[in-house]
Amino acid sequence: MKAFPAYIDLRGRPVLILGGGAAALAKARLMLAAGAKLTLIAADFAPETKAELETQARLIAREPVAADIEASVLVFIADTEESEAWRWAEVARLAGVLLNVVDQPELCDFTTPSIVDRGRVTVSISTGGAAPVLGKRLRADIEALLPPRLGALAEFADRYRDTVKATIAPEERRTFWEEFFDGPIAAQILAGDEARAHEAMLALVNRPQAEEKTGAVHIVGAGPGDPDLLTIKALRLLQRADVILYDRLVSDEILSLARRDAERFYVGKAKSNHAVPQEEIEARLIEFARQGKMVVRLKGGDPFVFGRGGEELEALRNANIPVFVCPGVTAATGCAAAANMALTHRDHAQAVTFVTGHAKGEADPALDWSALAALKNTLVVYMGVTKAETIAAKLIEHGRGRDTPVAVIENGTRENQKIVKGALGYLAHLITASEIKGPALLVIGEVAALADGETLIDIIARQRAAA
Incomplete structure (x- = not known):
């Protein structure tokens, strides 16, 4: 470990930033989020820095003096000439004030990490200034893994710490909290249902711990x-x-x-x-x-x-x-995207209907074929491969054109996905020729013509060439 990570309570404490440009503004946002009493000193302030900070921090337009640094808990140097940065870094060292100089790690007593902020839960990632972009990428990965309401969960647990101390024996508290964070009350909080979570928590802390959980x-x-x-x-x-x-x-x-x-x-x-x-x-x-x-x-x-x-x-x-x-x-949207096919399209379909081609036992699906044929929009059939011939026949019988485009997507979005397309009247032949077994999705409607994939002619030509 090259540097020791520590969390400093800056609420109401004086922090100084030397600089008035974009880098100074970025550091200012961090310090304000931490509750610091913030001062920025610069000969000139960028318009965006002044506009954002003039009501949240002291902005002093002059050259800094040693007393400014000596009165601070932390000092940041940003948007400053290198020679000036070295000068004020020496002043900070003599004053015993912790210093951060933007983009000059050799002058820094501390570095600012990439931060994942979840209220009472804070995660920081640092590369010690060696690879800031890597730190930001790691932050993005961690952001994706942590629930947005994790801070609310920590706040909730904090509210009940004294209650748990008063009702749960010391030797059982660790187990209690481990079960709490893995249990349904924590899930309710993360889902935003704090009212029921409070009711459940009160019941939990007041019941005998030997009861079945x-x-x-x-x-x-x-x-x-x-x-x-x-x-x-x-x-x-x-x-x-x-x-x-x-x-x-x-x-x-x-x-x-x-x-x-x-x-x-x-x-x-x-x-x-x-x-x-x-x-x-x-x-x-x-x-x-x-x-x-x-x-x-x-x-x-x-x-x-x-x-x-x-x-x-x-x-x-x-x-x-x-x-x-x-x-x-759902399979319809995932498979359609895999085939580069829009399920709705202003020129072809203003609606999409999802149905299942699977009925109980071996029976034909009990669908309103007249209504489905009359829609003239996109029809997506789940689990319809084995009944594809019946589905096509029923739709054609009730008025859907034999030449209506269809697409069949097997194992959509996976490495072994297969996409074929043709006309409704040849749907069963298309499935047989392409040896589709399922799981597969049938898409029926004008948008199917836009899908990627082989046609029946392509399949026959490929099979003949292989023979």
């Missing part, structure tokens, strides 16, 4: 498959989960992002092959939560778009299990 379930959308399309919130939950129940459409790349020691259970379903019945999935979620575990129910796409997330939410609420929902990028 309840965990929480997070129903999480994993997106269409590309791990880069996983939401930041979903990533955080995966890295905190004790137990993960995941579906068939969740990619290995996304599972690899989960906490290494988390228990993982495959509960996927395929057509006519439900590896784990829905009722058993719901029972497992309830059982794990009642064991006090933090459970993630991980689903491909978005859990509330043909994902049966609503059924699981209802079952968990009926069992009085704390449950939270984290949306994901």
